Amino acid sequence: xxxxxxxSLFPTRVLYIFSDLLFLLLYYIVRYRYKTVRQNISxxxxxKSEAEHRQIIRQWYTQFCDLIFETVRLMxxxxxxxxxxxxxxxxxxxxxxxxxxxxxxxxxxxxxxWEWLLNATAASVSFPIDAVYxxxxxxxxxSFMQQIRGRFGASPVAMNMVxxxxxxxxxxxxxxxxxxADQRPFGNLPEHxxxxxxxxxxxxxxxxxxxxxxKTNFPVLFIGMRPGAKxxxxxxxxxxxxxxxxxxxxxxxxxxxxxxxxxxxxxxxxANYLWSHDRWRDQRPWHQTSAAHSE
Numbered sequence: 001x002x003x004x005x006x007x008s009l010f011p012t013r014v015l016y017i018f019s020d021l022l023f024l025l026l027y028y029i030v031r032y033r034y035k036t037v038r039q040n041i042s043x044x045x046x047x048k049s050e051a052e053h054r055q056i057i058r059q060w061y062t063q064f065c066d067l068i069f070e071t072v073r074l075m076x077x078x079x080x081x082x083x084x085x086x087x088x089x090x091x092x093x094x095x096x097x098x099x100x101x102x103x104x105x106x107x108x109x110x111x112x113x114w115e116w117l118l119n120a121t122a123a124s125v126s127f128p129i130d131a132v133y134x135x136x137x138x139x140x141x142x143s144f145m146q147q148i149r150g151r152f153g154a155s156p157v158a159m160n161m162v163x164x165x166x167x168x169x170x171x172x173x174x175x176x177x178x179x180x181a182d183q184r185p186f187g188n189l190p191e192h193x194x195x196x197x198x199x200x201x202x203x204x205x206x207x208x209x210x211x212x213x214x215k216t217n218f219p220v221l222f223i224g225m226r227p228g229a230k231x232x233x234x235x236x237x238x239x240x241x242x243x244x245x246x247x248x249x250x251x252x253x254x255x256x257x258x259x260x261x262x263x264x265x266x267x268x269x270x271a272n273y274l275w276s277h278d279r280w281r282d283q284r285p286w287h288q289t290s291a292a293h294s295e
Contacts, residue, residue, distance in 0.1 A: 059271035086120035
């Protein structure tokens with residue numbers, strides 16, 4: 001951990017030099033998860049040419065290496081630098097709901113730098129943010145992620161403790177529950193997944209975000225992050241997904257809107273998604289497929 005702390009003290013512009021060196025290693029020599037990245041990109045964009053696929057792949061490795069060093073930088077980056085590098089387009093869509101006495105469920109995706117997104121938001125608002133996370137099995141990795149996610153006041157909350165934390169806060173203070181909701185579900189029974197078309201393929205999603213929204217009656221916002229004009233700069237924007245009461249919404253309408261907004265963002269900036277994640281490993285159980293086809 002001390003080595004990461006030492007590395008984080010380097011100026012961000014210097015860390016991008018290290019990132020360029022890591023790119024050469026991962027892209028040309030190690031070929032880190034190259035098969036998975038190539039397959040995910042080619043199958044998600046079949047309309048693009050092979051040359052376009054190669055360009056996205058190369059850009060992805062550059063962005064991925066930047067993500068690694070940007071995440072390390074979070075251990076020491078100042079509030080002022082982070083706010084300068086992460087600009088908000090319409091933060092008032094979030095703050096106005098808090099000001100009107102509403103807690104908010106905020107959903108984002110693995111696009112650009114979601115760790116900077118969390119910390120920049122926490123550094124720019126005065127209300128609590130509960131950052132939902134999936135516990136890591138590696139103690140050192142878990143300790144590192146806990147440390148950086150709480151740098152500017154966000155409170156990491158384990159996925160299985162979210163509803164308990166919401167109940168604890170109910171009636172006391174308005175807050176944001178933030179989730180990266182596009183993780184590949186595992187550890188649950190496949191029949192409890194929600195299956196939807198995502199980037200042209202059947203994809204499993206956690207149903208947790210939909211359940212939390214309906215149990216709490218929180219307004220649901222999408223938080224998108226896109227690359228800025230310069231390296232290491234990003235723009236964050238908010239879009240409304242759903243507003244209570246939710247009995248008027250069809251089942252899984254909230255997830256459907258989230259999925260559509262995520263896909264729209266990824267198609268606009270394809271090199272910035274986490275393509276190394278084996279997102280499409282799961283297959284829908286045959287009995288669910290048959291039921292869906294019979295409807």
